[in-house]
Amino acid sequence: MRVFFIIFLLVFIFSCEKEIDLKLPAGERKPVIEGAIETGEYAWVFVTYTSPYFSKFDSTTIFNMIETKATVIVSDGIEYDTLKPVIDIYTFPFFKYKGSRIKGAEGKTYFLKVIIDGKEYTAQTTIPYHVKVDSLKFRPDENVDTLGFIWLYLKDPDTAGNYYRGFTKVLGKDSIYLHPFPSVFDDRYFNGKSVEYELYRGRNPLEDNKYNEQGLDSSGVGRWYFRVGETVVVKICQIDYAHYCFWYSVEQQYITDSNPFATPTSLKSNIKGGAIGIWGGYAPFYDTIKITKP
Amino acid sequence: MIHRVGVIFLLFTLPLFSQKYTISGYIKDKNTGEELPHCNVYIEELKKGTTTNNYGFYSITLNAGVYTLKISYIGYETETKKIYLTQDTKLNISLSPKIYSMQEVDVYGEKENKNVESTEMGTFRLPVETIKELPVLLGETDILKTLQLLPGVQSGGEGNSGFYVRGGGPDQNLILLDNAIVYNPGHLFGFFSVFNSDAIKDITLIKGGMPANYGGRLSSVLDVIMKEGNMKEIKGAGGIGLIASRLTLEGPIIKDTVSFLISGRRTYADVVLKPFQKKDRRGSGYYFYDLNTKINYRINDKDRIFLSGYFGQDIFSFKSKSDSFMMKFPWGNATLSLRWNHVFNQKIFQNLTFTYSNYKYKFEAEQNRFAFILYSGVSDYALSLDYTYLPNILHNIKFGFKYMFHNFTPSSVSARIGETNFNWDAITHYYANDFAIYINDEYDINEKLKISVGLRPTLFQHIGPFKRYIIDHQNRVVDSIMYKEFETIAFYKNVEPRGSLRYAINNSTSIKLSYTQNYQYIQLASMSSNTLPTDIWIPATDKIKPQFSEQYSAGFFKNFKQDKFETSAEVYYKNMNNLIDYKEGLTSDNNIKNNPDNNFTFGKGKSYGLELFIKKRTGKLTGWVGYTLSKTTRKFPEINNGKEYPAKYDRRHDLSVVLSYDINNRMNISAVFVYATGDATTMPENVFFIEGRIMYEYGERNSYRLPPYHRADISFTYIFPNKGKRWNSSLNVSIYNVYNRKNPYFIYIDTETDLANNSVTMTGKQVSLFPILPSITYNFNF
Structure with a gap:
């Protein structure tokens, strides 16, 4: 569909663009959970929040979008791994939760539970078999x-x-x-x-x-x-x-x-409980x- | 219901016991010999009348006596004939056009109080001549854009010729060119319509109270009739415009017996720009063309044959040598109509028509090791037999049948990546039989009351060969069913009752009511929120139930000052069922190796509104004001969490003002002003980060309103003095968007992220299409 956009731009040389003051209604604040578990690796999870539309995000706005007090638990159905907060300077927003007990294995299913202020968000994923x-x-x-x-x-x-x-x-x-x-x-x-x-x-x-x-x-x-x-x-x-x-x-x-x-x-999130995001196996x-x- | 309507028909057609004679014939243009449709034939003594049909034929049955016939038509001198009716009489009448000068803008081109007198509701007739004086975009007169200025008809967006009638989708308009269906009426992504105004004689738009002789669409009928060609002498007309030029030739092959018309139009931006094109881009360009042709053979007074065709194509190509990129994107319509008119006796007029329609598009792209071809199309063969039976002056009965064979190719794709070929299965066609019979009677019960009742039983059959893919919850094909040739896959039968009523309070005031039921068996599925050539046509199948609508409307019509002013107020309520849309989050590749109808979701729609119209018909200053107050919603269980939402073209307010002023015989100045509530669109209500990138959580579907749309255009037409020469010419200067309003075409959020410095900037941006745009067109005829 991008093609059509290009066509339109090419054909309509008359079009013009201007900045407008956009006032969008703010939606309900929701947690955003982004986590994964990979073969041979510990799980990691980012927990952040949605924000209403702003014209400018600075460090404070972004910092306020990070949840630092969540309880994040990964399970393979037998064992449990409570993920610990860590700083990750390579991945935005630099703060995540990382596992230390369960490493991913092919063919297994993993369960995620995130608790924020007593509210639970859950998900499950499977690590399939790799293809060479x-x-x-x-x-x-x-x-x-x-x-x-x-x-x-x-x-x-x-x-x-x-x-x-x-x-x-x-x-x-x-x-x-x-x-x-x-x-x-x-x-x-x-x-x-x-x-x-x-x-x-x-x-x-x-x-x-x-x-x-x-x-x-x-x-x-x-x-x-x-x-x-x-x-x-x-x-x-x-x-x-x-x-x-x-x-x-x-x-x-x-x-x-x-x-x-x-x-x-x-x-298309796979997190249950009202959060946006993904819990996926690789x-x-x-x-x-x-x-x-x- | 069916039985009761049948009884009513029987009652209406009982013979009346008195000596009656019929007067009938054709009404023609004196100079060209062309028949004139929708001409008024008025019996002064009875204060009753009729109009000629699409082929210029009329018939009235009256008691023996002396009558005065008044024949009038817009742009022609009114003819008066005294008749001593003592036997059945054949009377062909030729009208002389008014001397070449400015014509009054008259949107109906009809009898003075036709709007009040008839049972028609929500119907507009537009003689093409009157459209030509109005301001235009880039010098191209466009009948569809003029229709958008009428109440209840909404434009499909800035500069777009697409139209939405009373909350219905673009596929709910039955667009006929000489009885053949036109599937895509737009050129250049809808910015120009396919109708070349030089080749068009007459346009009728019915947006409510559709009579039973029309069917197959829920919302409206646009019936366009092509010119027939001059029977007397060779004539030409044309125009040179900013982006396109036109030329029409017409004339007799055998005088007063066979005539022809050929009319062409082509844009030339590609030709003009060619020398300036960078070498790298050679072969890129865009153009469209139209070709209309018609042959009209008057065998005798009772029989005539017409053969007409339309061929039009848009071709967009783009080449970039440096990016090794090539793209070609042609699309277009073709229609063919062959008709035989026969007057059986003076009271029965028969019309046998064969039509062929075809619409297709192809998209080819190639870059390095990647190639992609997409094809989609529809073609129809149709045969219809229509009768008009005029037993006496009180009845106008129409009946007939129509059979259509459809062949749809919703989408066929093949691709190549490197050495791997992806020929995604054989092309899947959808074949269907479409059959309808109808009867409609317009009956003058008494001076006050006139009714029009009709019935249209329809059958639709989706037949094999066909391959139905079975998909699982992951949208993967797990199995397929093969249907054999002629095997029925789905079969639908329905009855569509139609009715309208007029109650005349007095000569200049009436009240009208109408009710219509419509089924629609074919639809356009669009991935986008706008109509694009790539939208696919698909019939009702085992998965797609036919669309169904009911419309109720009521109107009050009043004329003032001897019909100098016409006014009307109409209210309508329409509900629509089994509307289709793609499931949320699906993309066009879900149509590949799959049946497109596996990807649809179904829902309802409703629309209601009030339409006000006031028109000044005569005088130096003419024009109209139309206002619509309406609401249109959609409700799909699988879209917007099942909550009702506004349709994209839901417009609370829609106002059009059209004015035309004749300064003198040679100069006219016209102006148009439009105002409409902004489009409904979906905007984000939350933003968040995924993998360090800004993502959106959208608010409810179409819950955000763009700023209102308004615009004024003016035009000035000057007719050059011709000093008795054959060559007539005129110049039209138009200014589109006079006060340079930056109307929103769409808005978007431009995001700039600098995460290393913890900074994100989002800016709302509005894109507008057309600023103030002057244009000039030179028109001529000889």
Whole structure:
């Protein structure tokens, strides 16, 4: 649908844009829970709040959106892990809850309970089985051969219902695994087949200030490109259906939000009890590519 | 209900016992020989009359006697004939056009008190000539945009030719061009209509009280008749405008027997801009064209054959060599009508019509190793037989049937990523049979009371071959059912009663009531909140029940000062059932390897309102003021948590003022002012962070109002003196949006995040489309 937006902009050279003083009614304040558990890793959860629309958010507004006194418990049905608050300087908003007892394992289901002021919010997720990536390949842009994208090749398992989410990490440059846009896909159209898939470079929201509105850096290079000379770790995760639906709805919202003709997309949360957010399991598979000139 | 209506019919058609004779014939233009539809034939002695049908035919049956016939039509000299009726009489009458000069703007173009006298409600007729003086956008006269200035008709947004009638969706308008359905009446994403005004003779819009001869849509009928071609001499007309030019040629092939018309229009921005295009973008551009053609063969006084066609296409292409990006996006309509008119005897007029309609679009895109093709379309073949039976002056009976065969291709997709081909299954077609019979009688019970009653039984059958995909809760295809050729998948039968009544208080005042029931078996499914060429047409199926509506309306009509002023007030209430929409959060790729109707959700709608209309018909200053106060809502169990919400085009207030002033015989100045409540839209009521990015929690569907829309346009028309030469020409200068109002087209929130510094800035932005826009058009005819 983005295409139509471009068409409209091209065709209607007459259109003009102005800033307006937007007064939007404030909705009810709700908790936002964003958490995950990954094979071989402890669970982590961010607990924040929604905020009414403001024209300007400063440190205080953002700080007030963080819940620091929640009780966060993860269980695999037998054991319990009460997550402890930690500072994470690499991930906004820098404050999260992290587990120390239960590590994720493939094929298992995990339960999340978050208690805020006596109110309980619950969710469950499953870590599916990972899918191997056969190979990675760098394909340069047609015009600039030092910039390009990574193509991954894999064989989708015969069972229907594989949901994928991809991340990338450029060694020495990215501190965490970052997801590109779009980051999720499913096997609806290629169940059981060999497929190739194009990955853009993941974007770090903490680095937004390094790029202009079109996503170009100071030398005019797009943030979605990988560069010759970089070593990139690709992380392809299997996720369950509810987890996939959430990220799919997030990415749909990015699209519809810039398209005046689309119906707005609301996020498909899997948290029960009135909170917005996601509790998701990841079954990752890692592969590394050193990008050289083809 | 059915039986009772049947009895009423029987009663009305009982023979009357006195010596009666019929007078009938065609009414034509003296100069061109073209028949004139909706002409008034008035019997002075009886103070009663009739109008010619779409083909210029009239018939009146009267007691033997002496009568004075007055024949009038807008833009023509009124003709008076004295008749000694002692036997059945055939009388063809030719009217002379008034000498070439400014014509009074007359929205009806009809008998002075037709609005008060007839049983019609919510019906407007527009002779095309009157539209041409009104201000236009970018120099293109547009009949659909003129219709939007009438009460109860709302525009589909800034500059858009789409229209919404009494709270109904854009697919609820039956748009007919010479009886063939036009599926997408818009060019350039709806900014211009497909109707080239040079090729159009007459337009009728029915927004309530639809008679039984029309059906298949819930909200309105727009019946457009193409010109037939001059029977006397070769004539031409055309115009040179800012974005498009037009040329029409018409004339006799055999004088007074066979005539033709050919009319074309094309935009030329692409041609003009070509030399200035960057090398990188060669091959990019946009244009649309229309071609209207018609052949009219008058075999004898009783038989005539018409063949008419419309072909139009929009082509948008974009190429960028540096991004290795290519895109092509053509879409368009084609219609074909073949008709045979036959006058059986003086009282029965028959019309046999075959029509073909086609609408399709294709979207092709290619970039590097990615290619994508999307195709969608609909085509129909229809056969209809219509009779008008005029047993005496008190009755006007219409009956007939219509059969249509539909072939829908809602969406077919194929794609390629790298070396992997995705041919998403064979194309799924939806085939359907659509059958209707109808009877309608307009009956003058006495001086005061006139009624129109009708009945329209309809059948609809969705037939194979067809592949129904079975999907699970994860929206995945788990199984499929194959239906064989001609196998019934869904079958619907319904009866649609229609009725209206007029009670005349006196010669210039009347009260009218109407009730209609409509079923609609085909619909347009739109992913977006706006109509785009990519919306898909789909029939009623085993999953989609037919849409159904009931409309009640009442009106008060009064004319003042010898019909110099017309006024009316109408109220209506309409409820609609089985409306369709996509389920929340679905995207277009859910249509792939799936049946689109697996993705729909169903709900109800209702609309009610008051429409006020005042018009000055004659004098130097003419024009009208229309005002609508209305409310339109939708209620879908699976949308907005099942709560009722305003429809996007719910407009509490809608005001149009249209004025036209003849300065002298050569100069006219016209102005239009519109005011409408802002569009209903959905805005965020909360923001939050997910993965360090701002996300929105939206408020209730359509709970936010954009600022009101208002705008004024003016135009000035000058007719060049022709000094007795064949060549006539005029110049129209229009200024759109005179006071440069920045009307909101849409608003959005622009977010700038600098999380490293804990800062987020959100700015509300409003995008407006058209600022003050002058345009100039040169029109000519010879």
